[in-house]
Amino acid sequence: MQDLGISILFKGINFQRLLGGLWVTLRIALITIGLSAAFGLLFGLLMLSKNKIAKGFCRVWLEIVRFMPQLVLLYLVYFGFARIFSLDLSGETSAIAMFTFWGTAEMGDLIRGALTSIPRHQRESAAALGLTPAQIYLHVLIPQTVRRLLPQAINLSTRIIKTTALVKMINVTEVLKVGQQIIGQFYRQPDAAFWVYFTVFLLYFIVCWPISVLAGRLEKRWA
Amino acid sequence: MDTILRVRDIKKSFDGTGVLSGVSLDIREGEVVVIIGPSGCGKSTLLRCINGLEQIDSGEIWLRDELISGRKKDMHLIRQRIGMVFQSYDLFPHMNVMDNLLLGPVKALKKPKEEVEAEAVAMLRRVGLEGRGQALPRTLSGGQKQRVALVRAMLMHPELLLLDEITAALDPEMVSEVLNVVIDLAGDGMTMAIVTHEMRFAEAVADRVLFLEQGSVVEQGTPEQFFHDPQTDRAKQFLQSFTYTSKRERS
Numbered sequence: 395m396q397d398l399g400i401s402i403l404f405k406g407i408n409f410q411r412l413l414g415g416l417w418v419t420l421r422i423a424l425i426t427i428g429l430s431a432a433f434g435l436l437f438g439l440l441m442l443s444k445n446k447i448a449k450g451f452c453r454v455w456l457e458i459v460r461f462m463p464q465l466v467l468l469y470l471v472y473f474g475f476a477r478i479f480s481l482d483l484s485g486e487t488s489a490i491a492m493f494t495f496w497g498t499a500e501m502g503d504l505i506r507g508a509l510t511s512i513p514r515h516q517r518e519s520a521a522a523l524g525l526t527p528a529q530i531y532l533h534v535l536i537p538q539t540v541r542r543l544l545p546q547a548i549n550l551s552t553r554i555i556k557t558t559a560l561v562k563m564i565n566v567t568e569v570l571k572v573g574q575q576i577i578g579q580f581y582r583q584p585d586a587a588f589w590v591y592f593t594v595f596l597l598y599f600i601v602c603w604p605i606s607v608l609a610g611r612l613e614k615r616w617a
Numbered sequence: 618m619d620t621i622l623r624v625r626d627i628k629k630s631f632d633g634t635g636v637l638s639g640v641s642l643d644i645r646e647g648e649v650v651v652i653i654g655p656s657g658c659g660k661s662t663l664l665r666c667i668n669g670l671e672q673i674d675s676g677e678i679w680l681r682d683e684l685i686s687g688r689k690k691d692m693h694l695i696r697q698r699i700g701m702v703f704q705s706y707d708l709f710p711h712m713n714v715m716d717n718l719l720l721g722p723v724k725a726l727k728k729p730k731e732e733v734e735a736e737a738v739a740m741l742r743r744v745g746l747e748g749r750g751q752a753l754p755r756t757l758s759g760g761q762k763q764r765v766a767l768v769r770a771m772l773m774h775p776e777l778l779l780l781d782e783i784t785a786a787l788d789p790e791m792v793s794e795v796l797n798v799v800i801d802l803a804g805d806g807m808t809m810a811i812v813t814h815e816m817r818f819a820e821a822v823a824d825r826v827l828f829l830e831q832g833s834v835v836e837q838g839t840p841e842q843f844f845h846d847p848q849t850d851r852a853k854q855f856l857q858s859f860t861y862t863s864k865r866e867r868s
């Protein structure tokens with residue numbers, strides 16, 4: 395009883411180490427989300443373009459991303475491409491590249507869906523009021539697109555955050571990996587694993603839950 | 618009285634299929650023209666050509682003494698002078714009623730917000746929607762939405778108002794609350810082109826009836842004449858389709 399497993403979190407800098415790992419997780423996720431939003435906009439517009447080749451290209455990309463396990467893609471980038479093209483890709487860069495490849499397609503499809511879900515009459519009744527094309531976009535089309543998009547985009551973001559746990563498989567020391575290192579140090583403590591993993595669980599929860607609540611709120615408000 | 622709209626022999630086809638084959642129409646100031654005809658005859662297309670939502674293939678459209686067909690760049694300036702309300706509820710769902718009403722006058726006409734707001738409040742009261750300015754469109758009934766859409770168009774003070782079957786999507790009990798607003802506007806001298814399937818309303822509101830079939834004007838006249846003494850067989854048949862014979866009379 396003298397040494398509860400939970401106490402190992404407060405030994406030395408263990409908790410700070412976990413937070414450091416969490417920061418790696420978040421850094422990868424945030425950069426990925428930012429890049430996916432930017433490239434996703436292009437991707438979505440390409441899917442809506444009249445160019446058949448561009449459309450087909452996007453479709454194939456999206457399909458690959460949908461049916462391929464993320465881990466396979468991650469290995470492909472980190473162990474495959476990096477070696478073949480003898481690129482000196484760090485685990486983190488590989489991870490961001492792979493997650494952006496995935497996020498771009500998913501985000502692009504969401505953007506395409508949001509843009510096409512605005513009924514034609516919205517544009518026409520705005521035009522009938524004598525608004526200029528720019529005003530129609532600014533006041534009528536873009537606000538509605540964003541409202542449809544934002545809840546789904548936020549949900550995608552939480553999926554990206556939690557999927558970053560995979561990067562420990564390519565030797566990126568994110569929060570889960572740090573947790574395992576700590577457990578390894580305290581292998582004599584039978585309940586160490588529980589407390590460490592429980593803390594990791596809490597950290598993910600603290601990050602993702604508010605985001606998910608926000609998405610739910612927005613969805614309800616803008617339904 | 619001045620002629621507000623002059624439509625001269627306009628033609629329009631979609632993918633090679635003729636929809637309007639030479640339609641001409643003049644509307645004088647304060648006149649209410651009701652356009653009726655079977656489904657698919659080109660009524661909506663005619664209205665959409667007038668405010669430039671569709672480009673005509675040939676012919677001319679004049680608003681007062683300005684040629685408005687075939688323009689691209691400044692069509693929004695023309696549309697500021699022509700109001701249009703559609704069949705589907707086309708309020709902007711992300712804005713409350715008041716913001717829907719203000720958008721056109723404030724952004725397109727650059728009128729001061731307070732001025733438009735005061736007018737909007739008065740107009741809402743007039744159509745029986747007092748105090749609903751903060752309501753979101755999705756909390757309104759279909760009839761209420763269409764009344765708001767009418768107010769939104771009227772706040773632009775258009776020289777001409779185009780109404781395309783504005784009650785077609787409504788539950789029957791809400792039709793009259795909307796049509797009464799239109800009759801009210803007609804009483805105020807609003808110049809209108811109205812497409813409708815409500816024959817009694819057409820008869821009540823029209824100064825002139827235009828019967829369109831397969832993209833041409835088959836017959837036109839006063840409502841008295843058109844509804845009670847139609848001249849063409851096609852008009853007779855069309856009007857016949859709106860009357861029902863009881864079981865007793867048939868046997």
Ligand SMILES: Nc1ncnc2c1ncn2[C@@H]1O[C@H](COP(=O)(O)OP(=O)(O)OP(=O)(O)O)[C@@H](O)[C@H]1O
Pocket residue numbers: 631632636654655656657658659660661662663
């Ligand atoms: N954008 C379009 N592209 C192709 N065909 C069209 C288009 N708009 C209208 N049409 C066709 O033109 C014809 C006339 O359509 P329009 O909507 O003007 O008829 P309408 O008289 O308003 O009919 P309704 O009473 O059903 O509203 C129809 O056959 C329709 O299918």
Ligand SMILES: [Mg+2]
Pocket residue numbers: 660661662781782
């Ligand atoms: Mg129609």
